Amino acid sequence: MRAFTPSRIAVPAVALLLLILFPLVARGSFPMHVMIMVFLFAMMGVAWNIMGGFAGMFSFGQAAFFGIGAYTSSYLLTAHHISPWIGMVAGGGAAAVAAAAIGIPCSNLRGHYFAIASIAFAEIVRIHFNNWKLIGAAEGLTLPMLDESFRNFMFHSTKAPYYYILLGFLILSLLVCAWVSTSRMGFYFRAIKESHEVAKVLGINFVRYRLAAIVLSAFLTAMAGTFYAQYILYLDPESVLILPISVQVVLVAMLGGAGSLMGPVIGAAILLPISEMTRVWLGYKGTGSDMMIYGTLIMLISVYQPKGVWGLLSGLGRRQA
Amino acid sequence: MSDQLLQQIVNSLLIGSVYSLVAIGLTLIWGVMNIINFAHGDFLMLGMFAAFWAYTLFGVDPLFSIPLCAVFLFLLGAAIYRFIVSKVMTGPVLAQLVVTFGVSIFLANLAVMLWTPDFRLIEKPLLAGTWTLGAVQLSVPKFVASVGSVLVSAAIYLFLKRAKTGKAILAVEMNRDAALLMGINTERINTLSFGLGAALVGIAGAFLAMYYYIYPQVGGLFGLISFCIVALGGFGSIEGAFIAGILIGFVQTLGGYFFDPAYKYAIVFLVYLITVWIRPKGLLGW
Amino acid sequence: MTGGPLLEVQGVTKRFGGLLANDQVSFTVGGGEIVSIIGPNGAGKSTLFNCITGFYRPDAGRVLYQGREITRLGADRICKLGIARTFQIVQIISDMTVLENVMTGAFLRSARSAAARERAADILRFTGLSEKRDAAATSLTIADKKRLEVSMALATRPRLLMLDEAMAGLTPVELQEMIALIRKVRESGITLVVVEHVMEAVMELSDRVVVINSGKKVVEGRPEAVVVNPEVVQAYLGERYRAGR
Numbered sequence: 001m002r003a004f005t006p007s008r009i010a011v012p013a014v015a016l017l018l019l020i021l022f023p024l025v026a027r028g029s030f031p032m033h034v035m036i037m038v039f040l041f042a043m044m045g046v047a048w049n050i051m052g053g054f055a056g057m058f059s060f061g062q063a064a065f066f067g068i069g070a071y072t073s074s075y076l077l078t079a080h081h082i083s084p085w086i087g088m089v090a091g092g093g094a095a096a097v098a099a100a101a102i103g104i105p106c107s108n109l110r111g112h113y114f115a116i117a118s119i120a121f122a123e124i125v126r127i128h129f130n131n132w133k134l135i136g137a138a139e140g141l142t143l144p145m146l147d148e149s150f151r152n153f154m155f156h157s158t159k160a161p162y163y164y165i166l167l168g169f170l171i172l173s174l175l176v177c178a179w180v181s182t183s184r185m186g187f188y189f190r191a192i193k194e195s196h197e198v199a200k201v202l203g204i205n206f207v208r209y210r211l212a213a214i215v216l217s218a219f220l221t222a223m224a225g226t227f228y229a230q231y232i233l234y235l236d237p238e239s240v241l242i243l244p245i246s247v248q249v250v251l252v253a254m255l256g257g258a259g260s261l262m263g264p265v266i267g268a269a270i271l272l273p274i275s276e277m278t279r280v281w282l283g284y285k286g287t288g289s290d291m292m293i294y295g296t297l298i299m300l301i302s303v304y305q306p307k308g309v310w311g312l313l314s315g316l317g318r319r320q321a
Numbered sequence: 322m323s324d325q326l327l328q329q330i331v332n333s334l335l336i337g338s339v340y341s342l343v344a345i346g347l348t349l350i351w352g353v354m355n356i357i358n359f360a361h362g363d364f365l366m367l368g369m370f371a372a373f374w375a376y377t378l379f380g381v382d383p384l385f386s387i388p389l390c391a392v393f394l395f396l397l398g399a400a401i402y403r404f405i406v407s408k409v410m411t412g413p414v415l416a417q418l419v420v421t422f423g424v425s426i427f428l429a430n431l432a433v434m435l436w437t438p439d440f441r442l443i444e445k446p447l448l449a450g451t452w453t454l455g456a457v458q459l460s461v462p463k464f465v466a467s468v469g470s471v472l473v474s475a476a477i478y479l480f481l482k483r484a485k486t487g488k489a490i491l492a493v494e495m496n497r498d499a500a501l502l503m504g505i506n507t508e509r510i511n512t513l514s515f516g517l518g519a520a521l522v523g524i525a526g527a528f529l530a531m532y533y534y535i536y537p538q539v540g541g542l543f544g545l546i547s548f549c550i551v552a553l554g555g556f557g558s559i560e561g562a563f564i565a566g567i568l569i570g571f572v573q574t575l576g577g578y579f580f581d582p583a584y585k586y587a588i589v590f591l592v593y594l595i596t597v598w599i600r601p602k603g604l605l606g607w
Numbered sequence: 608m609t610g611g612p613l614l615e616v617q618g619v620t621k622r623f624g625g626l627l628a629n630d631q632v633s634f635t636v637g638g639g640e641i642v643s644i645i646g647p648n649g650a651g652k653s654t655l656f657n658c659i660t661g662f663y664r665p666d667a668g669r670v671l672y673q674g675r676e677i678t679r680l681g682a683d684r685i686c687k688l689g690i691a692r693t694f695q696i697v698q699i700i701s702d703m704t705v706l707e708n709v710m711t712g713a714f715l716r717s718a719r720s721a722a723a724r725e726r727a728a729d730i731l732r733f734t735g736l737s738e739k740r741d742a743a744a745t746s747l748t749i750a751d752k753k754r755l756e757v758s759m760a761l762a763t764r765p766r767l768l769m770l771d772e773a774m775a776g777l778t779p780v781e782l783q784e785m786i787a788l789i790r791k792v793r794e795s796g797i798t799l800v801v802v803e804h805v806m807e808a809v810m811e812l813s814d815r816v817v818v819i820n821s822g823k824k825v826v827e828g829r830p831e832a833v834v835v836n837p838e839v840v841q842a843y844l845g846e847r848y849r850a851g852r
Contacts, residue, residue: 058414058415106594106597108601113597119545119548120593124587124590124591131581182720183720184718187710187714188711194699194701197662197698198699200661201660201682202686202759203763206683243541247419250415288537291426291429291433292427295428295430296423297423299423299424302416303405303408303412303420306416
């Protein structure tokens with residue numbers, strides 16, 4: 001455990017203060033939108049870290065949990081007028097069930113094998129939702145325009161409430177992640193990441209703990225999905241259940257430093273503004289040049305900074321025997 | 322056996338053999354370098370476009386574009402390995418997984434930029450039409466693609482087992498350190514294998530171009546399916562990739578026929594997940 | 608120690624395809640003993656270890672721990688029951704410090720971080736790694752890594768500790784330190800079964816020796832007796848031991 005030195009408290013406190021003040025100084029809704037996207041992917045990156053960075057299960061299928069969360073709460077709202085807050089918990093639960101369903105067959109898979117299985121799983125979900133009339137199939141699902149209120153989880157005149165709610169979600173996710181990393185669960189996750197032999201020899205039931213990691217990760221990711229639905233007010237499988245979203249989540253975690261607490265926040269803070277801005281400046285032309293830049297960025301990050309920014313910083317602190 | 326079922330079985334073999342060729346290219350790269358080439362589907366797409374442009378601009382039939390596609394993709398694959406992928410080989414596993422995603426996104430969108438997202442089709446291939454064999458309708462281009470794929474698969478299999486370079490590739494696949502000790506230049510083998518894997522899928526692209534729609538995003542689903550095939554057959558196993566490719570051809574076609582065509586790929590992925598649960602290393606993998 | 612033997616291995620047999628790695632191997636281990644398992648390379652010693660500790664399932668035979676059958680239990684259950692082991696190739700957790708590694712073992716018996724940390728610190732004092740507690744596990748020498756692996760195993764509070772070639776790759780000084788550590792472990796009340804190639808260690812430490820060759824148990828007995836057994840000498844030890852020590 002690192003001590004609570006002045007810099008360890010001062011830096012996050014100042015950052016938090018700046019984030020809280022940001023909506024008051026931001027001009028126009030685009031900067032707010034970018035920050036909301038940063039928070040969204042930071043939250044999903046933190047959730048990914050729990051199963052990927054800590055437990056070594058590199059999921060390239062987080063979009064499935066994102067989509068399940070978004071669709072569950074939106075369907076409950078649209079068809080049964082159930083509050084999105086309750087829907088969010090239901091979405092988390094649905095995602096947790098899906099996580100358990102995929103976690104059991106994949107409990108022996110590692111590395112590349114697990115990655116492919118996660119992609120296959122996400123594709124199954126996407127194809128199914130594309131054909132499922134109940135939730136709109138390929139046409140998508142439009143959320144009803146309710147009066148703006150916290151209770152309705154919907155705001156029309158300004159993005160600020162969305163901003164603060166998501167910031168709250170992000171902080172919650174970070175707290176969960178921090179708790180996991182210092183608890184027995186976190187240690188066991190890291191043992192599982194090392195190898196199944198090490199885990200078994202220390203008495204760890206690695207199937208059970210792998211499941212726990214996936215379920216926890218899925219629940220948080222689904223919460224992000226519900227937020228997204230309430231923010232955009234429209235869902236379709238080709239926007240929420242696609243591989244590029246899953247890849248972006250992994251990138252955010254990797255760029256920041258997989259396995260570190262704040263890594264995904266840093267990663268999102270760097271990556272999302274770039275991807276949003278290139279999309280706005282170049283994407284509308286349909287030439288794909290924004291995505292080419294994105295692809296190049298991915299290659300550069302993988303080659304030159306694979307351990308992420310956080311890895312760079314913390315590597316300076318580690319003692320040698 | 323009903324006529325319809327017989328037709329479906331034939332269709333399964335037709336698509337399955339092309340899948341096999343695509344998968345063999347992928348498993349070669351995986352076996353030698355332990356890296357999943359997420360850009361594999363995009364190599365296929367480029368092979369298809371190469372055949373298309375050869376046809377449209379120079380009137381070369383896809384059948385004769387095969388050497389062109391093979392060479393083009395070989396050089397591209399080798400270059401991508403040499404200048405991009407080789408640099409992450411010593412890095413974390415995560416970086417290795419992600420870098421080819423970057424290549425994939427880049428290539429797919431390069432195609433969009435160069436050629437627009439429009440769907441293209443080769444209107445009048447040399448080998449066209451349909452044969453009728455009893456109750457079965459056999460599309461000639463599909464048949465040629467299928468037979469061609471099997472021949473190329475056999476050729477590459479023989480190359481790996483008999484030729485000196487081929488055996489060197491297999492040696493690196495089995496035990497990299499031992500191969501190094503034997504004086505094999507593993508870095509050169511890596512480059513060669515990546516190029517060869519790309520060339521194989523480029524050839525498959527030329528075959529597919531005879532009858533399939535050609536567009537920048539076509540690589541996506543083919544790529545995903547080829548990952549499943551390779552994982553099913555066992556990473557690194559050429560025989561496994563071939564058998565699994567045919568198997569998946571059956572799963573896809575019969576699954577779509579008996580259940581719902583819209584779900585045929587979902588069924589493929591489901592079968593893959595179930596199989597990998599029972600045999601995590603695939604049917605023939607190590 | 609109450610009652611019968613701590614560990615009973617009865618007719619354990621394990622096949623890999625055509626290879627009979629373990630062929631009806633039987634022996635017992637009493638509480639407080641140090642038993643060594645020796646034999647040429649490929650004799651089946653590690654396979655036997657894996658069969659006993661739940662990493663492999665024997666094709667035939669039984670393993671009894673404290674009178675209770677554990678033959679088909681998984682490795683993590685067996686660890687919970689009180690059998691810990693190390694591996695030929697040291698298994699430690701690379702992205703953790705020395706202390707964190709041992710804590711991971713301690714968590715088996717203490718759910719809370721503070722208690723696990725305390726226990727881990729105690730273990731590190733016992734095994735002599737206290738000064739290196741905050742070092743990255745990967746930065747240790749091979750001897751210290753082995754010591755760490757033993758520490759991790761001890762943190763799970765075993766009654767039986769099984770060491771797989773703990774002496775391999777150690778310098779003479781490190782060897783003596785490891786022997787001393789093993790003695791210390793026994794003195795703390797833990798029974799030991801060790802697979803070893805290094806004969807000096809086997810002679811110094813063992814109460815009894817079990818000799819395995821080609822999957823079968825050849826002989827078992829006190830080290831002095833085993834060493835002069837003609838079959839053992841011929842198969843394994845070589846002329847200089849037979850010349851009489």
